[in-house]
Amino acid sequence: MSSDLSGPPASPADSPPALEVIIRFKNSAGTLPAVLSALAAQTFQSFRLLGVDTGSSDSSGDLIRQAGGTIVFWKEAYSHPKVLNFGVEHAQGALILALSSHTSLTAPDTLERMVAAMQDPEVACVSAKWDEDPYYSDRVTWEEIQEKGLKFGSIYSNSMGMFRRSFWEEERFDESLDGCEDYAWAVAQLRRGHVAVRMNYPFTYERSRNDRVHHLCLNTHLLAKKHGLEVAWMGAKGTVKELVKISAQRLLGRGDREELTARYGEHREKLRAWMDSRRRTA
Numbered sequence: 001m002s003s004d005l006s007g008p009p010a011s012p013a014d015s016p017p018a019l020e021v022i023i024r025f026k027n028s029a030g031t032l033p034a035v036l037s038a039l040a041a042q043t044f045q046s047f048r049l050l051g052v053d054t055g056s057s058d059s060s061g062d063l064i065r066q067a068g069g070t071i072v073f074w075k076e077a078y079s080h081p082k083v084l085n086f087g088v089e090h091a092q093g094a095l096i097l098a099l100s101s102h103t104s105l106t107a108p109d110t111l112e113r114m115v116a117a118m119q120d121p122e123v124a125c126v127s128a129k130w131d132e133d134p135y136y137s138d139r140v141t142w143e144e145i146q147e148k149g150l151k152f153g154s155i156y157s158n159s160m161g162m163f164r165r166s167f168w169e170e171e172r173f174d175e176s177l178d179g180c181e182d183y184a185w186a187v188a189q190l191r192r193g194h195v196a197v198r199m200n201y202p203f204t205y206e207r208s209r210n211d212r213v214h215h216l217c218l219n220t221h222l223l224a225k226k227h228g229l230e231v232a233w234m235g236a237k238g239t240v241k242e243l244v245k246i247s248a249q250r251l252l253g254r255g256d257r258e259e260l261t262a263r264y265g266e267h268r269e270k271l272r273a274w275m276d277s278r279r280r281t282a
Contacts, residue, residue: 017048017092019044019094019115020047020095020096020165021039021048022051022052022091022097023035023051023052024052024054024084024087024101025053025060025061025101026053026056026060027056027058028056028058028060029059029060029063031101031102032060034104034204035103035104039105039111042105042109042110043111044111044112047093047111048092048093049067049070050070050091051064051069052073052083052086053072054078055075079175080158081173081177081178085172085175088165088168088172091165094164095164096162097111097114097161098160098161100158100159100160102206103204103206104204106203106204107201110202114126114162114199115162117197120195122193122194122195123195124163124164124186124189124196125162125163126161126197126199127161128157128160128199128200129198129199129200130157133151135151135232136151136155137198139196139197139198140186140196140198142193145187149224150220150223150230151231151232152216152217152220153216154180154182154183155187155198156183156196157182158173160203163185167192167194177219179215179216179219180219187223213265213266213269214269214273215273217270217273218276218277221273221274225281236271236274239267243264247264250264
């Protein structure tokens with residue numbers, strides 16, 4: 001791993017910041033101004049900014065430096081968990097905010113609210129809700145996911161999530177996972193007796209998300225098997241019935257064809273993920 005540094009060195013007399021904001025970036029000059037502007041507008045300003053450059057050729061690094069940040073350089077093949085672990089190794093804060101270079105925290109009190117939630121020593125991590133789904137509570141525990149099972153959607157996100165560095169030192173992000181390391185880490189923390197907080201705060205995510213249904217569902221099944229949990233879905237039989245139902249609706253011209261096609265594709269990928277998970281654990 002590379003450990004090249006760029007930016008103002010920390011003074012030995014400086015005390016560690018309450019919070020370290022880690023932004024992983026590559027050619028993100030189009031979105032970073034909004035991300036950094038939102039950070040500058042936060043009511044909580046006791047944080048150090050650390051950028052992890054994963055191969056930029058534009059002005060992204062300059063924008064981080066102009067905002068007072070330090071840069072470290074990752075020169076190997078990109079991997080979500082590896083890059084984040086690398087960044088945390090160079091961090092100093094007791095609390096870490098993993099922030100995507102495409103995510104803006106649009107409410108000025110967001111950091112203040114997140115840090116306040118982390119004052120509870122039982123809380124391992126806090127991040128925003130991607131939607132209004134009330135399936136899980138706002139304080140998810142091991143007992144809750146034992147009762148409800150794992151959904152195809154993480155209870156914590158490294159796109160705009162805060163976590164406790166001391167817990168990371170006990171268990172780093174799993175580098176064998178890519179794109180699901182945040183979900184796996186949060187579930188592991190719950191099993192240790194900690195809490196994951198889901199918080200309502202506004203944000204913008206200025207990046208088109210690829211269709212990752214199969215990837216997310218497969219990893220959810222594998223994660224559930226690892227921890228002896230159920231997966232909260234309609235099951236293979238229910239999914240097959242839904243596929244047949246949607247096919248009939250399309251054949252008869254009932255409903256919006258584009259919407260039906262999207263639903264069919266989503267259920268098909270969920271079924272394929274279930275089959276792949278069984279093969280991997282056979």
